[in-house]
Amino acid sequence: MSEPVYDVVIAGAGIVGAACAYACSREGLKVAVLERDFIGGGATAAGMGHVVVMDDSEAQFALTRYSQQLWQELASELPADCEYVRTGTLWVAADEEELIEVRRKHQFYSQRKVPSEILDSRSLDAAEPQLRTGLAGALFVKEDAVVYPPCVARYLLERSRDLGARVLLGKEVIRLDDEGAAFEDGTMMKGAVMVNAAGARAASLHPDLPIVPRKGHLLITERYPAFVHHQLIELGYLKSAHKSTADSVAFNVQPRKTGQLLIGSSRQYGMDSPEVDRSILSRMLARAGQYIPSLPGLSALRVWTGLRAATPDNLPLIGRCPGYRHVFAAAGHEGLGITTSLATARLLIDQLMSRAPAISSEPYSVQRNIAVHG
Template identity: 55%
Template structure:
């Protein structure tokens, strides 16, 4: 039997980032992954590092996380493809444009640089966009990267500091004092962190996490050049505003010269098959913003299952009824962005110290406490 200060279950980007942070603090860590590091939901994300202001808690975590990524960037291998391209939130009409100034104020209050582009400035920045857009919100310090290798970099860094990396190693059970592997081996641990994304409820029944399927498409190299991650502002009202399946325009330049296209959301869909009808809607939406897209060659389409919580915020902190168990899961589509901040928040709590941001909005107790659910939004 091996003994660790902390066993992290789940080698996606969140678990790997946590292994990196904890091992740097001298904590003895095992990172246990059923398959390979960073190849599950992590590999199905766009790799967007984006400050999001749906609510104050989301903005606090994403803004801090993007800043942490920026600090890490110089130490990341070139293959992680960190690219501080910034985000353009595109306004299709005056109503959306009117929302931009409020968002600028939000971002600035959270210490995030943001600026308004009028129509002329937008087309100067992105000549490939379809005509008719009225302007955009530019968040210049957002970035993109290649998530599987970011996760692998974290895991290998932890391993170099003595952490035990266990891949191809499914977990059967979490119990006080240890993790039981599928092969029967027990990893004894003072703390256990569950960072298994959509699989988390399998190991901890009752977690309010459900799969939300998303589609991605990548083009061949030599795609038309765009310079920023492009997202429609309507993303917020159209894509997030419903419980049904939905699509929104999201395009991202990759350093390979490829274009990565999203996005779709299918709540409660736990299958991996490409949904042709939804893909069609997603591509139609994208073609509205990028004319000529239909003639561009697609190399691959794939799907991912995002671990969604009811309020869209992750579960970060101790399980209220299982003091030996810590949660770092439920990131939905923001796991890549908030991996850095999530890892720091959980590590700070494990080590009993204060964090840069208030950890309470992400506390699992908002769903799991005996007193019942609370509204966590500040």
């Protein structure tokens, strides 16, 4: 018996692949998802799981905000193990200079109707007593949330399956072209449209995709309920983490629904081994300790690393792959894949259905002119 021809064949069952599968299934398309390992086992499991609006660029803002609104729609139906909590984000300003950035950000978000509020030093102390005193203030971005991504990916695929999608685990795709997906054993799965949603491995299927791994470290603690209340990020994050090609660390702590604290973050280029780098881990935790003096006394359960699929301009690749007629990419989401997964799926399905998207999809086009790293 030969395999049926699918409307959409998706390589990768991470959060992006799952979101695409769900979006396509809801349109009545016949979907197959192929995953080499298991659901959400790659960057989806390794990341922090934040749903944040970002303002590095207009394009990044548009995508993150659109996606955040899609998350808010989805939130009510998510099962408890998805741990969706609207914690909000506090962008913490250490000094007057960073406070200027707080005001700029506030204005930027206010103009675009994103609810946010400036906290002065005193109200920041009151909001997060564990932060060191004497910080200059913070911007409270109210609709940001945290979520547990592997369970969301599973939920989206379960819903897709209910709508007729086929999810094949332990099935590694070695080639994805206009015909379909090819496997190691010489067999193929045919599709009208193929989607590369293989995360950090996307470039191994299509080497033309400008994706490089950017390694990150995370640590999770024992349960300390109500230790902090919001996602906390240092404003220096923008300077240190996103705008540099050198290894960097930044203070980023999340309260999880379990009462645990998730502590990040680090960024390293040119590394694809999963090993923990003790030196950058130490720097990352010391940085967190500078903001939360009692943090070094807490008990750490686990440390792990993950690879972000980074592009040169920090925007994902969503659309037709160069050189193919039926192969699309939904990859290169760097550290924002959880946030932007839902919008990615919408932009993809709008392209497949030849509909006008809710936001312009131009900035994320695979064929866009990307400033390439030196």
